Amino acid sequence: MDGENHTSEDSELISETIEKLPSSVSREGKGKRLWNKVKYQLVEFNSLPAYLRDNEFILGHYRPEWPLKQVLLSVFSIHNETLNVWTHLIGFFLFLSLTIYTAMKVPKVVDIHSLQLPEVLKADLHKLQECLPSLPNMPDLHRLSGELKSTLPSIDLLPSFSRWHVMDLLYNCLPERFSHSNQTDVCVLRSMKEDVANLIAPLMLRPITRWPFFAFLGGAMFCLLASSTCHLLSCHSERLTYIMLRLDYAGIAALISTSFYPPVYYSFMCNPFFCNLYLGFITLLGVATILVSLLPVFQNPEFRTIRASLFLGMGLSGVAPILHKLILFWHQPEAHHTTGYEVLMGVFYGIGALIYATRIPERWMPGKFDIAGHSHQLFHVLVVAGAYTHYQAGLVYLKWRDLEGCRGN
Structure with missing residues (x-):
């Protein structure tokens, strides 16, 4: 039966088999061994408790309310969350390496x-x-x-x-x-x-401050690790699901908010009013998004589109400082270079949010993308790609301001 999906009917069948065992056989010992073989098998969507029913187009390979030990060990097994876990876990280690690399290369x-x-x-x-x-x-x-x-x-x-x-x-x-x-x-x-x-x-060298750049790297790592942890542990219990989802939403808001820090700070570092205005606005918007995500109703499947729209709105709020930057530094090639990276980042994030909200491609062929290729996995890959694009933009900002400071402002 290994590798197949099971429902509650399987559990009832096992129980009936145990009851029919001869009295000379230790029912307790036999039953325990039989139950250990099937109790951690994957189940279908219609066998899930209500709080785990999020995407009806993913039909099977769920881990329903497993003990924490088995949940942790499942990071090395195949189920419908395996790639959700690993796409962002690998992304976390990628950005951890980039952070160490960047810190070592910061001029002294x-x-x-x-x-x-x-x-x-x-x-x-x-x-x-x-x-x-x-x-x-x-x-x-x-x-x-x-x-x-x-x-x-x-x-x-x-x-x-x-x-x-x-x-x-x-x-x-x-x-x-x-x-x-x-x-x-x-x-x-x-x-x-x-x-x-x-x-x-x-x-x-008299280098400018690096904290906005490292704030972005920290936000990216927090988002990726929180997401990976959420997908791994959420199946354990309703209480843990509630906590993990809030952590996941907080991570997304942190990534979006801190992504603004390098472009805003380094574009307007010589204009404190606009620098503080934009940084304050996006920070308040990020905090407000996190607070809204704490509402229990926020995690319901019917609010999927609202969740995606809220995070997409946070990203679109960055259009204003980018346009402002272009107006101020139209003559600077670095302004165009960084804007190109930022547009590409927005494309990655936007397509990811669209795929997440529409649940493509699994809605076209339910059950065909349970293990690999469903919308959430594609969303994860696009998030990592967008964050890496923004990292490259950050390097351009650092080089630009290290060399010129506030000259030409």
């Missing part, structure tokens, strides 16, 4: 006097550092960057978070030095090896 300000470098090189680096407070605007950046790249061949070996600072910050100091034919300085630069080049970028 280094005191050159604490470095074990030759005095001539310390002096050279000190001169480079001194010219940063008054960076002049230079029109021919690409030509100068090419000259710098030929001067420091090892520049391409630097991590991306450091490379852009070496390429775009040092060019303001180097042309004057080249124009004066200071061969000593040129030779010093030419002789820098990869380890020294890796030290230059942190020396030159």
